[in-house]
Amino acid sequence: MGDLRALGIRPxxxxxxxxxxxxxxxxQGRAAGVxxxxxxxxxxxxxxxxxxxxxxxxxxxxxxPEPEREALLADAEPFDCLRAPAQADVGAxxxxxxxxxxxxVSDHPEGRFGARGAQAxxxxxxxxxxxxxxxxxxxxxxxxxxxxxxxxxxDDDTVTVLHFAEYLADLPNxxxxxxxxxxMGPNGPHVRVVECLDDCDGIVDWQGPDYFGLIVQAYRATxxxxxxxxxxxxxxxxxxxxIVEFGRAWMERELSLxx
Numbered sequence: 236m237g238d239l240r241a242l243g244i245r246p247x248x249x250x251x252x253x254x255x256x257x258x259x260x261x262x263q264g265r266a267a268g269v270x271x272x273x274x275x276x277x278x279x280x281x282x283x284x285x286x287x288x289x290x291x292x293x294x295x296x297x298x299x300p301e302p303e304r305e306a307l308l309a310d311a312e313p314f315d316c317l318r319a320p321a322q323a324d325v326g327a328x329x330x331x332x333x334x335x336x337x338x339x340v341s342d343h344p345e346g347r348f349g350a351r352g353a354q355a356x357x358x359x360x361x362x363x364x365x366x367x368x369x370x371x372x373x374x375x376x377x378x379x380x381x382x383x384x385x386x387x388x389x390d391d392d393t394v395t396v397l398h399f400a401e402y403l404a405d406l407p408n409x410x411x412x413x414x415x416x417x418x419m420g421p422n423g424p425h426v427r428v429v430e431c432l433d434d435c436d437g438i439v440d441w442q443g444p445d446y447f448g449l450i451v452q453a454y455r456a457t458x459x460x461x462x463x464x465x466x467x468x469x470x471x472x473x474x475x476x477x478i479v480e481f482g483r484a485w486m487e488r489e490l491s492l493x494x
Contacts, residue, residue, distance in 0.1 A: 251385070255389050269331075279353060284351070288345070394450075410438050
């Protein structure tokens with residue numbers, strides 16, 4: 236917990252966590268030990284959250300023409316927010332956190348988050364169905380609450396709060412997608428459509444490196460944030476509202492050049 240204190244994490248704080256267990260290396264209790272260290276650092280009055288997503292064996296359906304999608308989901312298991320494993324590409328810690336008693340998860344098959352600590356249930360309640368990273372999302376709440384982004388050895392392109400910046404950026408013709416998911420409703424399983432900005436391939440046809448990574452590198456170069464160590468990995472803390480505003484301006488400047 237001393238490493239987290241050195242990064243400025245105090246009881247009662249609020250943060251979104253991104254972590255690479257491989258880079259953190261061996262710690263006491265392994266992944267469960269990391270969860271315990273975060274719980275202790277934020278304390279019972281704090282709150283920390285992670286993006287979970289959900290493994291979806293029928294994700295390929297959304298690569299098919301729209302008129303075919305609902306029928307192709309006929310044999311799909313309906314999404315269960317409490318049972319679906321976290322998406323593999325968000326990291327192993329997210330799945331361990333999801334399974335740890337006391338974690339509250341949001342009920343959304345695309346934009347699912349997990350939260351621990353005070354007010355976790357309120358933060359995870361009633362996620363917007365469409366534009367689940369936009370207004371009304373936990374990402375907006377994070378910014379408005381003065382929350383931070385805690386990165387423990389994570390790749391530069393894994394800063395989920397920048398998806399909120401995509402919604403704020405004043406850009407024409409932002410790319411949107413429609414995804415079909417089978418969910419459980421009051422009358423049984425049914426298929427629902429989710430509409431949102433393209434959070435997989437980007438909101439424009441950008442040909443360079445992942446622009447989230449470029450934004451993080453540029454933001455870091457301004458001297459923003461606090462850097463240190465956690466286990467064997469480099470670690471850093473950013474103000475969520477600060478990197479969102481920086482990302483919004485960066486997108487409006489750089490992505491507006493894409494034709």
